[in-house]
Amino acid sequence: MRQEKITKEKVLMTGNEAMARGAIEAGCSFYAGYPITPQNEIPAYMAIQMPASGGVFIQAESEIAAINMVFGAAAAGTRAMTSSSSPGVSLMQEGISYIAGAALPAVILNVMRGGPGLGNIAPSQSDYFQATRSGGHGDYRCIVLAPGSVQEAYDIMPIAFDLADKYRNPVMVLSDGMLGQMMEPIQITKSPRHQPARYKKPWALTGCRNRKPNVVKSFYIAEGELERWNLELQKKYQAIEKNEQRLESMFSHEAETIIVSYGTMARIAKSLVMKLRSRGKKIGLIRPITLWPFPKKGFNSLKRNQKILVVEMSYGQMLEDVRMAVGDKFKVGFLGRSGGGIPKETEIVRALERL
DSSP states (O other), X not given: OOOXXXXXXXXXXXXXXXXXXXHHHTTOOEEEEOOOTTXXXXXXXXXXXXXXXXXXXXXXXXXXXXXXXXXXXXXXXOOEEEEEOHHHHHHTHHHHHHHHHTTOOEEEEEEEBSOSTTOOSSBOOTTHHHHHTTSSSSSOOOEEEOOOSHHHHHHHHHHHHHHHHHHTOEEEEEEEHHHHHOEEEEEEEEOTTOXXXXXXXXXXXXXXXXXXXXXXXXXXXXTTHHHHHHHHHHHHHHHHHHHOOOEEEESTTTOXXXXXXXXXXXXXXXXXXHHHHHTTOOXXXXXXXXXXXXXGXXXXXXXXXXXXXXXXXXXXXXXXXXXXXXXXXXXXXEEEOOTTOOXXXXXXXXXXXXO
């Protein structure tokens, strides 16, 4: 059997470009999107690289058009993706609900900016509720992944597509304006590990000359039919919650106080943790990588006398999930800023002292 050669190279990329490249190497062959700051490097990269890799790039006339084009491409069995930023993702919510209702795999990138409303173009994490509670109508869930570095933004894309195909479900990658725009050297690995063909799609609408017709829909009009379908979806979500929780933990078992942050905010918190530990402080970090399912299991082994400080670029959205994960066993403090405000190390230290 011929062995495929694995090649590695180090390149300087923005987080947005890293996600785009990671998607192409994960087998994405259809992208539709619409420009909005601060995610414009993604469609710009895809406009050049998708045709070069044999895929399809479409600049849609709106975010609503883009998500519905992704619906069609996903229904045909293609690895399909779109990207936008906060107000644009709001426009996509109906289409995302349709994709979830039809049990289709798709990947949506949200490079978050300040809100509500048109807001600004500064980084924020205030779309947490929209992503983890699924902002469209109906009882559905998106799997939500949150990279914490440009390297992870690249590495997380094959995971996103694999999870989408495995569960036939939309996956949202939640970045922000800072992570999307920052540049870092990353390790690019080209290997046969990305094999989208391993997920067979007998349900896809690929023509039915030699088989019975397939139907992809989210419309169930007969009495009781939609409820039965919703129960099937709930079984899937329970399996995802059981099997797909991911987090990064640093010194959490020995720490007196644990900071809980994700994404860009976790980068700042991680740096502070290392500084404080060098001064003898017993402090640790828990960084959720899956925001849904929230990694509750990672909190099960903590000790009752430990304290938790949740730090996020929103006003207590992830805080709710942390409190549900730990119940009344721990003292939980909070520090949050929004609208483009980013908690500084000095602010975090003061919050730790108050806790």
